[in-house]
Amino acid sequence: MSSSFDKYQKKRLISSYFSVVLSTTLVLFLLGILGLLVLNTKKVADYYKEQVPMTIFFKNSAKDVEMQQLQKTLALADYTKSANFVSKDQAAVKLTDDIGEDFVAFLGENPLYNSLDVYLNSNFVSVEELEAIVKELSEKSFVNEVSYDKSLVSKLNANIKTIGFWILVACVFFAIVAALLINSSIRLSVYAKRFTIKTMQMVGATKGFIRKPFIWKSVKMGIIAAILALAGMAAMLYYANKSLPQLQLIDNKLLIGSVFAGILVIGILITLISSFFATQRYLNLRTDQLYT
Incomplete structure (x- = not known):
């Protein structure tokens, strides 16, 4: 027991x-x-911050040397993680794949611009920092537009x-x-x-x-x-x-x-x-x- x-x-x-x-x-x-x-x-x-691109669109009159020089300058900037050049022809091919239609053949010309996709270091991905960078880049004579998704960055x-x-x-x-x-x-x-x-x-x-x-x-x-x-x-x-x-x-x-x-x-x-x-x-x- x-x-x-x-x-x-x-x-x-x-x-x-x-x-x-x-x-x-x-x-x-x-x-x-x-x-x-x-x-x-x-x-x-x-x-995730570093996946948000800032795109610089060049004017059609922009020279190759100007675009290459800007890409090299941005690559050395403190705020840049990477800067990738996208030609207007590459952009057209991508857009054609996305919409499933050859818009260049329809329009008779390629309306897109040569561009730079710039990915920033995370510390600079804020509306305030980006606005300052956009203002600086927009002042260049061969740059047509600088854009980024402002609402996405804020959210x-x-x-x-x-x-x-x-x-x-x-x-x-x-x-x-x-x-x-x-x-x-x-x-x-x-x-x-x-x-x-x-x-x-x-x-x-x-x-x-x-x-x-x-x-x-x-x-x-x-x-x-x-x-x-x-x-x-x-x-x-x-x-x-x-x-x-x-x-x-x-x-x-x-x-x-x-x-x-x-x-x-x-x-x-x-x-x-x-x-x-x-x-x-x-x-x-x-x-x-x-x-x-």
Whole structure:
């Protein structure tokens, strides 16, 4: 009979430890993913900003040397990521493919202009910066027009700020939820051993001596959970980088290492603090209060 009860208690304890590790792993994984997302928000935002072109249309009277010189000058400018020349013939072929009709044959001439598609560095993709660049380029005598999608740039910057803010809010929220869930799981595991705690105290064991094995056990579970969470994060980061290699998500090794180290430290600290206060609570209870 006693053996059956011992087996039942052992299974119950293992189940309690498993639930602690599982819940801790899940919240640490979610927290880690949010942390990576927060730290990579700027990189993702910069990538999409740098896909917005500013197009310079040349007058038909513009000389080849003038267009080539401007392209070289822009290539060296601080605000330029790349500058690609598009001849009027290339533009005509592309537009014909897009509309499915040879408009040049219909009109009898090519009405398009030679142009430069300029892609800017992300720091300069704002309406204020672009307007200043447009004004400067428009003053050149051989430039017919400089255009960009002003509404797209405005919405892109506004949406990036909004998304960044809510990601940060979500990260803080889930950090609090993580602490509460892990604390709850630890308290349940300590609750299952409350009679053992009180028995040790009654035979003269000091509070520090009693707390030590519980804290060490919780810290080990925190380390295991953190390692499992980090493995999940690494797998997700690998597949995300494989799907979107242009974002270069794994290039900044120091940043990724900092997030991984942070998750490990959080897993240890939360389990350590939670187990300390959970054992302290039962150490301060009277024997009759253990049944309530």
